[in-house]
Amino acid sequence: MTDTQYVAPTTVDEAVSAYAAGGDTARILAGGTDLLVQMGAGMIRPGLIVDIKKIDELNSVTETADGGFVVGAAVAGAVLAEHPTFGKVWPGVLEGLNLIGSTQVQGRASAGGNLCNGSPAGDAVPAMVAADAIVTIQGPKGRREMAVADFPTGPGRTSLEAGEILISFTLPPRPAGSSDAYLRMIPRTEMDIAVVGVGVSLTMENGTCTAARVGLGAVAPTVLLVEDAANALIGSTLDDAALDTAAAACSAACNPIDDKRGTIAYRTKVAGVLLKRSANIAADRAKGV
Numbered sequence: 550m551t552d553t554q555y556v557a558p559t560t561v562d563e564a565v566s567a568y569a570a571g572g573d574t575a576r577i578l579a580g581g582t583d584l585l586v587q588m589g590a591g592m593i594r595p596g597l598i599v600d601i602k603k604i605d606e607l608n609s610v611t612e613t614a615d616g617g618f619v620v621g622a623a624v625a626g627a628v629l630a631e632h633p634t635f636g637k638v639w640p641g642v643l644e645g646l647n648l649i650g651s652t653q654v655q656g657r658a659s660a661g662g663n664l665c666n667g668s669p670a671g672d673a674v675p676a677m678v679a680a681d682a683i684v685t686i687q688g689p690k691g692r693r694e695m696a697v698a699d700f701p702t703g704p705g706r707t708s709l710e711a712g713e714i715l716i717s718f719t720l721p722p723r724p725a726g727s728s729d730a731y732l733r734m735i736p737r738t739e740m741d742i743a744v745v746g747v748g749v750s751l752t753m754e755n756g757t758c759t760a761a762r763v764g765l766g767a768v769a770p771t772v773l774l775v776e777d778a779a780n781a782l783i784g785s786t787l788d789d790a791a792l793d794t795a796a797a798a799c800s801a802a803c804n805p806i807d808d809k810r811g812t813i814a815y816r817t818k819v820a821g822v823l824l825k826r827s828a829n830i831a832a833d834r835a836k837g838v
């Protein structure tokens with residue numbers, strides 16, 4: 550059995566080279582709150598660990614001139630929470646990331662690690678999908694971008710190709726009257742895996758919803774973008790009829806597992822309930838209530 554090698558490059562190019570050279574058994578290390586647990590449990594034994602915490606681009610948060618944000622893939626939730634404006638513009642994205650684990654875990658856990666781990670129940674992902682966030686990826690063939698919604702391909706699987714590293718999330722600028730929210734249901738009060746998670750991002754103009762996106766987690770092999778739910782909200786005042794239609798669309802989109810945390814029927818019903826609550830919270834935030 551060979552020892553695990555460790556490198557901590559300071560540039561993306563060095564990290565990509567090292568990671569590609571490491572082959573199938575190389576692993577990226579961000580916060581380590583999934584990777585080290587999996588190693589400790591004997592599930593994986595990397596030949597090489599490429600630590601990305603020393604690379605500026607992956608650990609910085611930038612507000613762009615147009616009011617968008619670029620969040621490095623390895624930025625920990627606790628660090629993002631201290632940014633002066635991010636949480637005011639994207640409170641739902643921030644609350645998704647900072648529902649992860651405990652205070653200690655939030656000091657390490659990144660949105661990039663949450664997305665790359667590939668869990669359908671990853672709490673940072675539904676609000677990123679609702680935000681229409683774009684990821685930048687770099688690998689041996691260069692840089693490319695894709696929507697977060699297209700990134701997961703199944704439980705534990707992603708669109709990353711051999712040697713590719715997730716670099717950052719780009720969140721678009723927001724029109725006035727926009728906000729978002731993320732809610733999850735867990736069987737315990739904290740430190741558990743979501744049985745349902747719903748992220749809603751929307752824009753309200755004079756009491757009418759003019760734009761919306763809905764991300765739904767933990768109820769299918771990947772986090773889902775639920776366009777039918779968003780379409781039910783758009784053009785409405787978020788009245789009961791619109792919320793009922795959007796909730797039904799979320800429930801209809803569910804294709805969940807049945808396990809000790811929740812039955813299929815329970816997860817399907819709760820998806821609709823959380824849609825309504827998340828939409829109302831996002832709308833109140835958008836209106837400055």
Ligand SMILES: Cc1cc2nc3c(=O)[nH]c(=O)nc-3n(C[C@H](O)[C@H](O)[C@H](O)COP(=O)(O)OP(=O)(O)OC[C@H]3O[C@@H](n4cnc5c(N)ncnc54)[C@H](O)[C@@H]3O)c2cc1C
Nearest residue numbers: 577579580581582583584650658659662663665671672715
């Ligand atoms: C006690 C505890 C409680 C938890 N609670 C929750 C919870 O409530 N909700 C939840 O969603 N998760 C939870 N988790 C899981 C974990 O904390 C999250 O998934 C976290 O976001 C992972 O981020 P990380 O930076 O620690 O990732 P890491 O562990 O460093 O990496 C995770 C995976 O992604 C890969 N990776 C990381 N970054 C990149 C990158 N930039 N490019 C390519 N591949 C990359 C790694 O190789 C690894 O396979 C919990 C974990 C623990 C230990």
